[in-house]
Amino acid sequence: MVRFELSTSSSAGAVSFDRLALGYHVPVVASPFCGAPPLSPDAEDELPNGYLRRHTWRSGAYVQIELARLQEALEGDPQILGITADDAAQHFIALVDRGATQDLSTVAERLELLQPTIPLVVRPSCRSGGELRRALEVIQRGEFHPRAAEVELLYSLDVAKGRDDVLADRAGADVARTLQTELGPLVRIEYRQVPVEPARRTSDPVRSPELDAAWARPSGI
Missing domain, CATH: 3.30.300 (GMP Synthetase; Chain A, domain 3)
Incomplete structure (x- = not known):
């Protein structure tokens, strides 16, 4: 990128440009x-x-x-x-x-x-990358609750808000509450009726088409 100072004047009066960015x-x-x-x-x-x-x-x-x-x-x-x-x-x-x-x-x-x-x-x-990585590790390892492996968790990083958005089965509300306590503002829990498939986790969120354009793709994490 090139930047330079430019000033000019005319009989009608002086006109100055502090900075012109090209x-x-x-x-x-x-x-x-x-x-x-x-x-x-x-x-x-x-x-x-x-x-x-x-x-x-x-x-x-x-x-x-x-x-x-x-x-x-x-x-x-x-x-x-x-x-x-x-x-x-x-x-x-x-x-x-x-x-x-x-x-x-x-x-x-x-x-x-x-x-x-x-x-x-x-x-x-x-947020820092370290905070977001730690939150992801907590979700993926499932060590925050004894029943974590029995509950389907769908999650995706919302880089704009600096948190993971998590969809949890209502039958696993106790697991989700423990996760919320563990991570605080680094996670947002939403409850939906999703199939329970033990020990299965995915980073692909359930999203409506109109929201797809608003979700940023994380990088460098």
Whole structure:
């Protein structure tokens, strides 16, 4: 990316430009992100094309292709937890591990080298990669409750909110409550009637089609 100072003047008066940025700028937002702010009620309205109103700004095929390109490029990056969308601000966020060894400006400069053509900012997550890995290990090992192996748990990382969303059988409510106590804000429990298949766990969540576009693919965890 190239930046330079530019100033000019004319007989009509002086006009100055503090900085003119050419290229691909990735701003830094210093405040931690742990979920987007609430939107207006009509944001959840479904449009004729099948998208929710809040997804309109990112519903084009080009946006999805560019997002997939960036996600692939950042896969396994130890500094970045993943990319999520902020529908209120209408930009994507590269969520940086709270325990990252690089500062936010350095991460932003690295992302600019990828020449993103969608609105992208760098922002720290409210969680560290270590916290999220520990939560995942607790769920997968099933040592938090004697009956954990008997209860079907479907789970997926919500990188935007810094937690695992878990679907549990109501018959295993005691197991789910113990998991909630163990992990606190690192997990959100939802109860549904799901088949009980002992010792089977999956990281593939049960999701409705309209929510798929809002789930960020985690990386570097």
